[in-house]
Amino acid sequence: xxxxxxxxxxxxxxxxxxxxxxxxxxxxxxxxxxxxxxxxxxxxxxxxxxxxxxxxxxxxxxxxxxxxxxxxxxxxxxxxxxxxxxxxxxxxxxxxxxxxxxxxxxxxxxxxxxxxxxxxxxxxxxxxxxxxxxxxxxxxxxxxxxxxxxxxxxxxxxxxxxxxxxxxxxxxxxxxxxxxxxxxxxxxxxxxxxxxxxxxxxxxxxxxxxxxxxxxxxxxxxxxxxxxxxxxxxxxxxxxxxxxxxxxxxxxxxxxxxxxxxxxxxxxxxxxxxxxxxxxxxxxxxxxxxxxxxxxxxxxxxxxxxxxxxxxxxxxxxxxxxxxxxxxxxxxxxxxxxxxxxxxxxxxxxxxxx
Numbered sequence: 593x594x595x596x597x598x599x600x601x602x603x604x605x606x607x608x609x610x611x612x613x614x615x616x617x618x619x620x621x622x623x624x625x626x627x628x629x630x631x632x633x634x635x636x637x638x639x640x641x642x643x644x645x646x647x648x649x650x651x652x653x654x655x656x657x658x659x660x661x662x663x664x665x666x667x668x669x670x671x672x673x674x675x676x677x678x679x680x681x682x683x684x685x686x687x688x689x690x691x692x693x694x695x696x697x698x699x700x701x702x703x704x705x706x707x708x709x710x711x712x713x714x715x716x717x718x719x720x721x722x723x724x725x726x727x728x729x730x731x732x733x734x735x736x737x738x739x740x741x742x743x744x745x746x747x748x749x750x751x752x753x754x755x756x757x758x759x760x761x762x763x764x765x766x767x768x769x770x771x772x773x774x775x776x777x778x779x780x781x782x783x784x785x786x787x788x789x790x791x792x793x794x795x796x797x798x799x800x801x802x803x804x805x806x807x808x809x810x811x812x813x814x815x816x817x818x819x820x821x822x823x824x825x826x827x828x829x830x831x832x833x834x835x836x837x838x839x840x841x842x843x844x845x846x847x848x849x850x851x852x853x854x855x856x857x858x859x860x861x862x863x864x865x866x867x868x869x870x871x872x873x874x875x876x877x878x879x880x881x882x883x884x885x886x887x888x889x890x891x892x893x894x895x896x897x898x899x900x901x902x903x904x905x906x907x908x909x910x911x912x913x914x915x916x917x918x919x920x921x922x923x924x925x926x927x928x929x930x931x932x933x934x935x936x937x938x939x940x941x942x943x944x945x946x
Contacts, residue, residue: 657681657725657736662690678739688724691735717777719770721791721801740791740799742936745852748792751939754855757895758925762932763798764849764898765922770800771845771913775838785844786825787851796932823871824857828905831875839907842916846902850884853891858884894921 662679665687669676674693681688722738742748745763749755755763767790774780782789782800789802823831827843850858859877861868868874883903886896898921901911916922 657688659727659729659734662688662736664690676737687739687741689737689739691737693733693735694731717770717773718797719766719773719799721799737801738799740793740797740801742792742794742939744788745790745792745798745848746787748936748939749787749852749855755852757853757892758928758930759932759935760849760852760895761922761925762796762930763852764845765917766798767800767845768913768917768922771838771841772917774800775841775913781838782841782844784825785841785848787848790848792936794933794937796934796936798932823875824859826875826878827907828879829907831879837907839910839912842902842910842913843907846899847884849902850886850899853886853895892921892924894919894924897921 661682663682665678665680667675668678668689674691677690677692679688679690680686721740724736724738726733726735728734771782774782784802785800789800790798791801792798825844825847827840830840847858859874859881861873883905884899885903886899888896898916898919901916901919904910911919
């Protein structure tokens, strides 16, 4: 048999129904299937629900990455049922981030991983972290991701405390283009938009990552009503359990930008306490209190207006990613030729050196 081949097509016995559903299908040959997602030693692909005989994925090309050619340098992240490792390709020297998940995890996390694989499989945008390949073997799913050597926006904030307006405008423009792609081209609500899910590199790029709890909608007008994600950055309509759509991510963007500008999370506990006594109190504050705003004596009118456009409590009054890309704040510092690459490099990185 040819090296790298899976041999004959996988033969599946399907239930006698018009609606064929693949669910957690696992073969001894090293194939993981969930819904319409098929992952094996050769990679990942989406298959038709009506495929009775599933052919193996396309055979590896000369430039395809294989796990045997990667060696681990160190662990750079943990969570969501697995670890993220910094790895290097033996032959080219290129670095990648390798997410490794044991699939004997609880059902809810497993579903998040499957969701992330599906979105990674179909997304191609310079403002979204690249997923190169995914593999399933011996009970483990491995996802080879673009290595963003500057860490996350959360890491950057620990270094610099606050980010000046001109740099925020450049950062925001890239993030909005990523959100525009997700919302209007892929019909995806991220649902966990926060500083740790925005990754940076020393080329001055910032990209959106982590789609484990994202929702894929049929159109830009369809709404969701599930309660997932990090509650700190949730929009009011999500917290109360109502319908929400793409503009819930815009609320989160407003909070993230305000946190970057001021150096603190926009909703402070009462009596100047360091932390909220419970997340129920924080959620109550987000729903009941007026939305936060940028102090007009510290920031430009354009930035204050931009934040206000993001954090309108009624999503109908909230701007879309498309609208915000034309907001005066986004281009007001263009003449300064802001160099994000130098800014990110000078700030240092917990990941870039090892």
